[in-house]
Amino acid sequence: MKHVFWESVKIALDALVSNKLRSILTMLGIIIGVGAVIAMVSIGMGVRDKVSNSIASLGSNLIIVTPGAASSSGVRQAAGTNITLTLKDAEALAREVNGIGAVAPSVSKQYQMVAGNMNWTTSVQGTTPEYLEVRNLSVQAGSFITNEDVETRNRVAVIGTTVASNLFTNINPIGQSIRINNAPFTIIGVLEGKGQSAGGQDQDDTVIIPLTTAQERMMGITYVQTISVQAANSEVVDEVQEGITSLLRARHDITADKTDDFTVRNLASVMATAQETTGTITMLLGSIAAISLLVGGIGIMNIMMVSVTERTREIGIRKALGARYSNILMQFLIEAIVIGVIGGAIGIVIGIGTSYAISSIAGWNTVVTATPILVAFGFSVGIGLFFGLYPARKAALLNPIDALRYE
Structure with missing residues (x-):
């Protein structure tokens, strides 16, 4: 049996x-189909990874607390709802809610800064x-702000790489003086670059100063605009979110019949939604590309039918000899x-090559994994078998006498 097979x-x-030539043209549909499936799926998975990494770069196990009730579309929030969170709320969360790893209250505002004859406007x-731990930041040079800086309202600043490159072209920013809204600050650190966010915002275009300095010396406010909370691990995120809601309702004297004057958002759910959406896009791209595999299969069937017709006499001779x-x-x-096998193998090489070419030429993020390669190759073999x-x-049912008479 083995001898017969080979x-x-x-x-x-x-x-x-x-x-x-006929064989190459027959394989072409399979080659294009397999290559397109691998390339399209790699693009879809690249988009998914980019979105996931962008969300993850905001912080792991992150929960964001903002002032004001969650508003439905078109409904304006009541006046004063944006000043409901304070530094004491943040301190209470860190102290009383179980499962919290770190808490970082923050405020932000756009300011112009000047260094020598250079100026730049960015978010402070x-x-x-x-904040360094909660938002997964790291310092490239110098140091970060300290609790002492917060307590003494020091005029110190840590800048992102975009700010550093625009204000200090050829000199080390550490120790240099800048003026933020005409107030002098000393640069103590430069952050590691993080690139763009999922929304296309430059995460390195930022300046970080002590909270109390921003509140009292810059903005003249006593409230905070955001409280970033890092859960100890992914398993306790929902529990921590409930704990935050309960504690803040109690601190703000919100009774059962009243809505929250704050909003708690869990980035894990945002990540899950984003991955579900990008997964659907990947499936759609792969399905569209898979249509060409079907077309390739029909091409195989057509050529095989022609081959059977051309070789009718050969089949008759083989049957007459005992086949x-x-x-x-x-x-x-x-x-x-x-x-199917040869076309699939060539398609894999072309698909992987196309994915890397798209990544290098267009600058898109592509991810090539074994699963779509194996699935596409399996389909190419299966289509060859089916069609x-x-x-x-x-051919096998041909009557040997009729076949031998065929001209």
């Missing part, structure tokens, strides 16, 4: 080699030392499968 493979390969964040139904069936099935079955069966 003999059939040899005959199939000889038949394909003897008609090179007033916050606490915990059985199964031998003829296997021969033509193997031809179809070989087309080769009818022509192979037609």
Whole structure:
């Protein structure tokens, strides 16, 4: 049986080699289909990874607390709802809610800053030392703000790489003096670059100063605009969110019949929604590309039908010499499968090459993984088998006498 199988493979390969151009054109549909599926899925998975990384860059296990009730579309919030959170609320959360890793209250506002003859306008964040951990930041040079800076309202600043490159072209920013809204600050650190967010915002275009300095010396306010909370791990995020809501309702004297004067958002749910959406996009791209695989399969069927017609006399001779139904069936099935296998293999190479080419030329993020490659290759072999079955069966059922008479 093994000898018969390999003999059939040899005959199939000889038949394909003897008609090179026709074989290549038959494989073309499979090659394009497999290559397109791999390239399209890699683009979709690249988009998913970029969105996930962008959300993750905001902070791991992050919960954002903002003032004001969650408003429905078109409904304006009541006056004063944006000043309901304070530094004491943040301190209470860190002290009383179980499962919290770190808490960082913050305020922000756009200001113009001047260094020598250079000026730049950006968002100035007033916050606490915990902000570094909560938002997954790291310092490239110098140091970050300290609790002492917050307590003494120091005029110190940590800047992002975008600000550093625009204000200090050829000199080290550490120790340099800048004026923020005409107030002098000393630069003590430069943050590691984080790139763009999912919304296209430059995360390195920022300046961080102590919270109390921003509140009392810059803005003249006593409230905070955001409280960023990092849960200890992903398992307790929902529990921490409930704890935050309960504690703030109690601190703000909100009774059961009244709505919250704050909003608590869980970035884990945002991440899940984003991954679901990008997963759907990936499936859609892959499905569209898979249509060309189907077209390739129909091409295999057409060529195999032509091959059966051309080789009717050969089939008759083989049957007259004792070839059985199964031998003829296997021969033509193997031809179809070989087309699928070779076309699939070439398609894999082209698909991976296209993915890397798109990444380097267009600058898109692409992710090539084994799963879509194996699935696309499996489909190419399966399509060869499926669409080769009818022509192979037609060849195997030919009457040897009629076949021998065929001209």
